[in-house]
Amino acid sequence: MRDGYDRFVADRLDRLLRYATAITCDKHLAQDIVQDVLVRARSRWGRIGAMDAPYLYVRRMVTNDYLSWRRLRARRDVTSTHAALEVLSPAVPDHAERHAERDAMRARIAVLPRKQRAAIVLRYYEDATTAEIGQVLGCSEGTVRSHLSRALQTLRVNETSPSEVLR
Structure with a gap:
């Protein structure tokens, strides 16, 4: 075992x-x-x-x-401002273009509601089918398609260049 x-x-x-x-x-x-x-x-x-x-x-x-x-x-989290976090640990610039692109996509995905985000990641990062995503999220395939459609629409509306997202 x-x-x-x-x-x-x-x-x-x-x-x-x-x-x-x-x-x-x-x-x-x-x-x-x-x-x-x-x-x-x-x-x-x-x-x-x-x-x-x-x-x-x-x-x-x-x-x-x-x-x-x-x-x-949520009750255990202590929130802090970005300025306070930067004082403790200054941001280190990432000079690689592929990292900037990945970070930009992650920032765009971060604005999605949790179930939409999970559906997008399962579909495009894990290459799962709508049936598999429905099993993981505990919903029907139609709901999965709805989550994916709404998430993609939000990503299209919020599409910006990597330099704008990383500022």
């Missing part, structure tokens, strides 16, 4: 972190969510590991944890 879990984490940790980072638009929050999910999955690994696709189940756990994160953890 332990070997299967350890192998799963070794094989899938990077992919889970990329997925969580894409839907949260926050590397540190993504790490927290994946860590919490993997701790819970470890205690249930006998059941999860016996499934046909344990990765899909764990990915759904990550999605559910993200969707409920604000509600469950």
Whole structure:
């Protein structure tokens, strides 16, 4: 049992972190969510590991944890201004063009409602079908298509150049 879990984490940790980072638009929050999910999955690994696709189940756990994160953890968060955060840790410029493009897209995705964001990430980052997205989000395929359509419309309306987003 332990070997299967350890192998799963070794094989899938990077992919889970990329997925969580894409839907949260926050590397540190993504790490927290994946860590919490993997701790819970470890205690249930006998059941999860016996499934046909344990990765899909764990990915759904990550999605559910993200969707409920604000509600469950809002009381523990201490907000701070950007100026205060920059004093503590000044921003380091990213000179690579592909990083700027990725950051710009992440900023545009960040304005979407949580379910729309999850649907977009599942569709275009994870290459999931509408049926798979519906299973992960717990809704019908029609609702998934609606989330995707609305999200794409919002992204088109908010489309700006990378330099404008990164200011």
